[in-house]
Amino acid sequence: MGRGLIGRVSVGCGGCPPSALATTSAILADGGVARLSPEVDDHTGRRGAMAQRIQGTEDLYGGYMRGWQHMQDTARELFGTYGFDMIETPAIEQVDTFVHGIGESTDVVRKEMFRVFSGALMERLIGAGGEGGLKAKQRMALRPEGTAGVVRAAVEDKLVSQGAAPVKLWYAEAMFRGERPQRGRLRQFHQVGIEWMGAPDPAADAECVIVLMEYFRRLGFDPARLRLRINSMGDATCRPAYREKVRDFIIAHAHELCADCRERADANPLRAFDCKVDHDREIMAHAPLVTDHLCDTCAAHYAQVKCYLDEAGVAYVEDPTLVRGLDYYTRTVFEVDALDSGVGAIGGGGRYDDLVELEGGRPTPGIGFAVGFERISLALAACGGSLETKPPVCIYVACAAPEQRDAVFSTSLALRRAGVRTEADYQGRSLKSQFKQADRLGARLCVVLGADEVASGTATLRDMQTHEQVRLPLAELVATVSQRIS
Ligand code: AMP
Numbered sequence: 001m002g003r004g005l006i007g008r009v010s011v012g013c014g015g016c017p018p019s020a021l022a023t024t025s026a027i028l029a030d031g032g033v034a035r036l037s038p039e040v041d042d043h044t045g046r047r048g049a050m051a052q053r054i055q056g057t058e059d060l061y062g063g064y065m066r067g068w069q070h071m072q073d074t075a076r077e078l079f080g081t082y083g084f085d086m087i088e089t090p091a092i093e094q095v096d097t098f099v100h101g102i103g104e105s106t107d108v109v110r111k112e113m114f115r116v117f118s119g120a121l122m123e124r125l126i127g128a129g130g131e132g133g134l135k136a137k138q139r140m141a142l143r144p145e146g147t148a149g150v151v152r153a154a155v156e157d158k159l160v161s162q163g164a165a166p167v168k169l170w171y172a173e174a175m176f177r178g179e180r181p182q183r184g185r186l187r188q189f190h191q192v193g194i195e196w197m198g199a200p201d202p203a204a205d206a207e208c209v210i211v212l213m214e215y216f217r218r219l220g221f222d223p224a225r226l227r228l229r230i231n232s233m234g235d236a237t238c239r240p241a242y243r244e245k246v247r248d249f250i251i252a253h254a255h256e257l258c259a260d261c262r263e264r265a266d267a268n269p270l271r272a273f274d275c276k277v278d279h280d281r282e283i284m285a286h287a288p289l290v291t292d293h294l295c296d297t298c299a300a301h302y303a304q305v306k307c308y309l310d311e312a313g314v315a316y317v318e319d320p321t322l323v324r325g326l327d328y329y330t331r332t333v334f335e336v337d338a339l340d341s342g343v344g345a346i347g348g349g350g351r352y353d354d355l356v357e358l359e360g361g362r363p364t365p366g367i368g369f370a371v372g373f374e375r376i377s378l379a380l381a382a383c384g385g386s387l388e389t390k391p392p393v394c395i396y397v398a399c400a401a402p403e404q405r406d407a408v409f410s411t412s413l414a415l416r417r418a419g420v421r422t423e424a425d426y427q428g429r430s431l432k433s434q435f436k437q438a439d440r441l442g443a444r445l446c447v448v449l450g451a452d453e454v455a456s457g458t459a460t461l462r463d464m465q466t467h468e469q470v471r472l473p474l475a476e477l478v479a480t481v482s483q484r485i486s
Pocket of ligand 1: 145177179184185186187189190191325345346347348349370371372373374375376
């Protein structure tokens, strides 16, 4: 659905008066205005002016699309083994869903979330000079990540009501973030993730990581070229005091740190560990480390997670500066990079023991991870791999002359009804160009129906690789084709 929506968006000029906007509109995270599916360009009055794909979005089709489907199929199989069921939540949620969990001060919420307004609402907003008077249900955003929406659904649909068994869900969805587009950093991208609510046991943390690493292995990664970093971020007992320590450290080194980090001191000091400025990273390397400030319960939990990972033979690196960007994480966090791929993290996750409550539910611990399809494709390509699978086997039914058109129609129908992917000519091509087209489509076999064949109730079956041909009764065609392609 996300693709359809974004694929038809054209970016309007900043100076468009409200009346020039089509009925359905959106304000983009970077302040631009998007108009959805305009039939006529309002300024030129021209029909059919070519709309362009928005920068940082991609069209998925062909082998690339099959790669995305392969990721979903692999997830369905693997996550199913671990007891996860699929969920799909709406791409559009109330802003509060994300503010409550991800945190108002995070970059994702403050700068990157795409806000959505209907055209009518936007006209009202422009008239009123702001969105102060909006009700919660009118403040909407495209989901920037999967966890908050899934947790909102679990609470709203009472999947985690008292006494319910742990709920285990997985998703494969488009996400939207108003980031500056670059390699592996898109404004619409696709994530596969799992969310596991109701399991406080450190074994759940370890199993999440084990599933994640197994998922990468099944997608074709060499585990030796992956780096798994883990950390514990503490909980509501020990993190506030640690946050204060980091805040004090940033204030003490303010003159050496960039403006962003100075600004983070009060709102979100731990984010300074993620600063991209090299000098700041050097300074932050001397900041107090969370692992030295964990309470006994968090320390014991973390130690047990590591024991389970060791037992499972999962290699990891402890990184006490790994904080991840979203406020909802507690205790275990983890992130995976594909070494030498140059695309940044390909997946990550962690525990979020307070999130269900923040979304309005009863206190329920949770843990999960998300991986990005586009970055995984790039990372695999960097090491010579690929997510792409071969197109399914197809059969071509060639028509020797227009008189055999009806026979081609009924034969194609019979093959398709038997589940055989079948192509035919719909443009009146010559037999020679039908063979060429069959080749282009990668057809394994070609069924040729000419006057002789139709008169005698037979078909000619041509092997497109060896060019060998056999004549067989039409009544045996479906069974023979099915057997030869199986
Ligand atoms: P996050 O929710 O930021 O932890 O992201 C989880 C995964 O989603 C990352 O490890 C990436 O693989 C992917 N990802 C996050 N942001 C983007 C983006 N802007 N473009 C493409 N992939 C992304």
